[in-house]
Amino acid sequence: MKAIVCVKQVPDTSGKVAVNENGTLDRASMATIINPDDLNAVEAALVLKEQTGCEVDVVTMGPPPAEGMLRELLARGCDKGYLISAREFGGSDTYATSQIIAAGLNKIGLEADDIVFCGRQAIDGDTAQVGPQIAEKLHLPQVTYAADIQKNGNTLTVKRMLEDGYMMIEVQTPCLITCISELNQPRYMSVNEIFGCYDKPVEVLDYNALKDDPLIDATTIGLSGSPTNILTSFTPPQKGVGMMLEGADAATAEKLAGMLAAKHII
Amino acid sequence: MDFQLSKEQAMAQKMFQEFAQNEVKPLAQEVDEQERFPEETVKKMAKLGMMGIYFPKELGGAGGDVLTYAMAVEELSKVCGTTGVIVSAHTSLCCAPIFENGTPEQKQKYLPDLLSGKKIGAFGLTEPGAGTDAQGQQTTAVDAGDHWVLNGSKIFITNAGYADVFIIIAITGTTTDKKGRTKKEISAFIVERDFPGFSVGKHELKMGIRGSSTCELIMQDCIVPKENLLGAKGKGFVIAMKTLDGGRIGIASQALGIAQGAIDETVAYVKERKQFGRSIAQFQNTQFELAEMQARTDAARLLVYRAAVHKQAVQDGKTKEPYSVDAAMAKLIAARTASDVTRRCLQLFGGYGYTRDYPIERMMRDAKITEIYEGTSEVQMMVISGAMLK
Numbered sequence: 018m019k020a021i022v023c024v025k026q027v028p029d030t031s032g033k034v035a036v037n038e039n040g041t042l043d044r045a046s047m048a049t050i051i052n053p054d055d056l057n058a059v060e061a062a063l064v065l066k067e068q069t070g071c072e073v074d075v076v077t078m079g080p081p082p083a084e085g086m087l088r089e090l091l092a093r094g095c096d097k098g099y100l101i102s103a104r105e106f107g108g109s110d111t112y113a114t115s116q117i118i119a120a121g122l123n124k125i126g127l128e129a130d131d132i133v134f135c136g137r138q139a140i141d142g143d144t145a146q147v148g149p150q151i152a153e154k155l156h157l158p159q160v161t162y163a164a165d166i167q168k169n170g171n172t173l174t175v176k177r178m179l180e181d182g183y184m185m186i187e188v189q190t191p192c193l194i195t196c197i198s199e200l201n202q203p204r205y206m207s208v209n210e211i212f213g214c215y216d217k218p219v220e221v222l223d224y225n226a227l228k229d230d231p232l233i234d235a236t237t238i239g240l241s242g243s244p245t246n247i248l249t250s251f252t253p254p255q256k257g258v259g260m261m262l263e264g265a266d267a268a269t270a271e272k273l274a275g276m277l278a279a280k281h282i283i
Numbered sequence: 284m285d286f287q288l289s290k291e292q293a294m295a296q297k298m299f300q301e302f303a304q305n306e307v308k309p310l311a312q313e314v315d316e317q318e319r320f321p322e323e324t325v326k327k328m329a330k331l332g333m334m335g336i337y338f339p340k341e342l343g344g345a346g347g348d349v350l351t352y353a354m355a356v357e358e359l360s361k362v363c364g365t366t367g368v369i370v371s372a373h374t375s376l377c378c379a380p381i382f383e384n385g386t387p388e389q390k391q392k393y394l395p396d397l398l399s400g401k402k403i404g405a406f407g408l409t410e411p412g413a414g415t416d417a418q419g420q421q422t423t424a425v426d427a428g429d430h431w432v433l434n435g436s437k438i439f440i441t442n443a444g445y446a447d448v449f450i451i452i453a454i455t456g457t458t459t460d461k462k463g464r465t466k467k468e469i470s471a472f473i474v475e476r477d478f479p480g481f482s483v484g485k486h487e488l489k490m491g492i493r494g495s496s497t498c499e500l501i502m503q504d505c506i507v508p509k510e511n512l513l514g515a516k517g518k519g520f521v522i523a524m525k526t527l528d529g530g531r532i533g534i535a536s537q538a539l540g541i542a543q544g545a546i547d548e549t550v551a552y553v554k555e556r557k558q559f560g561r562s563i564a565q566f567q568n569t570q571f572e573l574a575e576m577q578a579r580t581d582a583a584r585l586l587v588y589r590a591a592v593h594k595q596a597v598q599d600g601k602t603k604e605p606y607s608v609d610a611a612m613a614k615l616i617a618a619r620t621a622s623d624v625t626r627r628c629l630q631l632f633g634g635y636g637y638t639r640d641y642p643i644e645r646m647m648r649d650a651k652i653t654e655i656y657e658g659t660s661e662v663q664m665m666v667i668s669g670a671m672l673k
Contacts, residue, residue, distance in 0.1 A: 085290075088294070089294060092294055092298075205301060205302055206294065206295075206297075206298040206331075207331045207332045208295055208298070208331060208332030208333055208336050208345035208346075208347050208351070208355075209332040209340065209345040209346065211291050211294050211295050211298065211345075211347070212291050212295075212340075212345060212346040212347045212351075213340075213346065214291070214294070215290065215291065
């Protein structure tokens, strides 16, 4: 049994955001972090490892420096890393990315009792599409927005959070679960695991490693295989500082009405 | 000369920073005001391998190195001097002497629990009449056939209220030196908290590091098994001094952290604080103060890191050159820098800095002890000049 976690290195949005001339993010000039929801997915897998002794693999698609992120996940207790990285894969949108990651998961080999974990969505694109698309391409049952996961044999009972309530869903392995921050509190790296994380295996899956998978086709991967076209990207202007009026009396209401009238809003 | 951290060291530093900011900083004021030992933090640090950083994995350690340990104490002390010294005293003053002087049996018996943080360690050298004059020991250990009997008391023992294992220094007899003078024969022992006749006495109320548990130890016909003599009989003073050489790297790291923590708080404050219609960061006095304090703190950091790397080289068998002088220099400069920097930072905070609404007054109080314990600044100068003039 394996838990496989799909993770993404994203720009640290608490820092400066840079955009290339063609509208895509200038990732090279921005500080990076592990996508926060993906850390919840990793934690879910590590909890499963503590309960069952299963292996935890982490998979990412990205440029070679993304290996550093995989090492940090190995330093949290994951066992093996896979870096899907090739020029041919660059510029992929969510459709192409899920195609490539699905091929990567085929290469790693999914068995009957394996579980794939993803974060709900990445903070750069905020699409929440890649996890569900991977499941569709691999014909795996999927449960999104998991806030609780209980495992009993090959059956998982998942609490699926929605805006106005939740659903309890049973699903059989192999399956794919996308995780939200309410699921758990991600652990820190530990010193014991840090000193040893460079001895753990990280395998690079390049174009040659995946090209024979039926999912990999020049028309479905990379920038040319991506149906999405970015017309423009921009940093929204900062909003001005708001003003608070204290009090729930008539005088405050009149003051507010006067201010809105002066700005011709009412 | 290479000033780059290894990938593992950089990763550990990042983890210590995250841990200190998220887990330690929110408790720092409470720990100080309530003089409360942060047991919950110690449990978390134990789980993350922070209570045995530079010891081998085979013995339950984290398999890291001395510089990583120094950075851990530094990062913790940036936000809480109390938490920094808990790790420092445990690691340098209890785990290290057992690791460096223990028999295989002693290491197997004590280190796995200590290094994994299941148990906490402490070190008893100081006595009411034996501070800087560490030779002035009064505690005695008498050989009673199949065990030792210890009598005496120790004071100002860090971690004492929560420690399970203590390294105790005691007189085991007299010897004659080369010039025919009679001298005390001093030995070291591993003493467990629940040995008969051992008790923890008065808890000291302190100016700073108020969450750290500083107590008296009392040994009244304390029974210590024969096999708990640490190192050879008569080698206790040497063991104590070597232990303190290592301890000084920990305290220098604590001082370094306090200094940097104070600067970090001050940089944030001076950008916000407005006087005469502009932020006080725009005044040249503020700029020059910050610049000099940061330069001095970086200088201290280089001394501390050099001492840590030197100790690692000794531990790895790459050199036999003692690191005593490097450790003394690191502690002397880092401690003085911490006291100086926290005082000047408080001045930049003005009246607000004097209140407990900001952490800067706590940092100033915490800094002072680094000039005193594990060898005063004057002792560090004795060590340094002693090596220069021999």
